Amino acid sequence: MKVTVLGASGFVGRHLSAALEARGDVVTSASIRDAGSAARACSGADAVVNLAGEPVAQRWTAAAKERIRSSRVDRAGALIAALGALDRRPATYVSASAIGYYGRSEDATFDEDSPAGDDFLAGVCAEWEATADRASALGMRVAKIRTGLVLGKDGGALAKLLPLFRLGLGGVVASGRQWYSWIAIEDVVGIYLHAIDGTEGVLNATAPNPVRNAEFTLALGAAVHRPALVPVPAFAVQALLGEGALVVTEGQRVVPSRTIASGYVFRYQALGAALLALRL
Numbered sequence: 001m002k003v004t005v006l007g008a009s010g011f012v013g014r015h016l017s018a019a020l021e022a023r024g025d026v027v028t029s030a031s032i033r034d035a036g037s038a039a040r041a042c043s044g045a046d047a048v049v050n051l052a053g054e055p056v057a058q059r060w061t062a063a064a065k066e067r068i069r070s071s072r073v074d075r076a077g078a079l080i081a082a083l084g085a086l087d088r089r090p091a092t093y094v095s096a097s098a099i100g101y102y103g104r105s106e107d108a109t110f111d112e113d114s115p116a117g118d119d120f121l122a123g124v125c126a127e128w129e130a131t132a133d134r135a136s137a138l139g140m141r142v143a144k145i146r147t148g149l150v151l152g153k154d155g156g157a158l159a160k161l162l163p164l165f166r167l168g169l170g171g172v173v174a175s176g177r178q179w180y181s182w183i184a185i186e187d188v189v190g191i192y193l194h195a196i197d198g199t200e201g202v203l204n205a206t207a208p209n210p211v212r213n214a215e216f217t218l219a220l221g222a223a224v225h226r227p228a229l230v231p232v233p234a235f236a237v238q239a240l241l242g243e244g245a246l247v248v249t250e251g252q253r254v255v256p257s258r259t260i261a262s263g264y265v266f267r268y269q270a271l272g273a274a275l276l277a278l279r280l
Contacts, residue, residue: 002026003196004042004090006079007051011155012096012147012188016049019189020196032075039082047092047196048083050076050132056100056121057157060244065120072128080134090140094195095132097146099181099206101125104250106177111257112146112202121247129202143195145188148206148254152185153278158220162280165220171230173237176214178251181206184268184277194264204256208269213251216271223275 003020007013008029020027030041032052042048054071058064076095083089102110103117116126129144136142150156164170183206191205211219221228237245260266268274 001047001196002028002045004028004030004045004048005051006030006032006038006049007053007096010051011152012150012185012192013051014155015152015185015189016051016192019193032079035075035078035082038079039086042083042090043086044088045090047094048090049094049192049196050079051096052076053096056098056244056247057160058244059242060120061242064244069124069127072124073131076128076131077134080131080138083135083140084138089138092143092196093132093135093140094143094145094192095129097125097129097132097144097202099146099148099204099252099254100247101129101146102252102254104246104252106179106250109253109255111255112204112259113257119246120243141200143200144202145191145195146202146204146206146254147188148181148183148204148210150185150188151182151274151278153280156185161220162224165224165226165228168226168228169230170217170221170226170228171232172214172217172228173232174213174234174249176212176217178213178249179210179253180213180216180251181210181254182216182271182274183207184274186267190267191259191264194262199262199264201258203259203262203264204254205259206254206256207266207271207274208256208260209271210253210255211271219271219275223272223278223280
């Protein structure tokens with residue numbers, strides 16, 4: 001199989017490309033910044049995976065919000081329009097998305113059938129997915145992967161947290177009651193492969209057992225054999241990230257109901273086992 005990966009240099013993209021090559025697939029990559037060039041790179045491919053997007057973990061100024069949105073919505077729209085001009089377009093379009101789609105709650109449980117939230121990130125995710133759905137009008141099978149907190153040593157949020165926790169400076173963030181819907185990088189890759197190989201529609205890329213921030217903090221401290229007793233007040237996170245702090249200080253309990261029903265079997269269902277496997 002030939003697969004074109006857009007955003008291949010990112011955390012998930014690196015791991016996905018390596019997994020595709022390991023099983024014998026031919027992987028090409030391109031930048032979505034040039035829609036025409038990206039589309040040409042997709043010509044003759046069996047599938048295209050679009051992982052591209054401006055990082056969310058930054059202060060959400062008006063300019064940053066526009067970059068976050070346009071990198072996911074406008075560039076994807078331009079890409080799909082360019083794919084429509086191809087004689088040999090891919091049969092499958094797999095788009096990244098995020099559990100930010102659901103909004104935030106301390107009490108609710110969300111799955112793939114839950115409606116979109118009403119905040120900024122939820123709106124971006126809803127537009128992102130609606131743009132991906134345009135590929136279906138071109139005869140392409142479309143899958144959308146709503147990803148949670150990805151655990152891996154070489155990227156994502158965990159790579160930023162590890163130095164603090166190894167120094168014994170980790171601790172509960174804000175109330176500690178906010179849900180963290182985590183997933184091991186191996187399972188994120190596994191779900192993308194599952195989608196590439198034939199599953200369509202929305203799939204939540206979150207482990208079946210989300211945990212609250214306080215439990216996540218204790219588990220990560222234990223994994224690095226350090227105490228995790230230094231609390232991080234909400235105002236400190238807000239001072240660093242502004243409105244974007246809501247991603248850290250508030251969360252959502254997301255379960256992968258449709259992912260499991262579609263036949264995907266998680267390698268890591270328990271947080272402790274996932275962290276132990278990383279050999280932190």
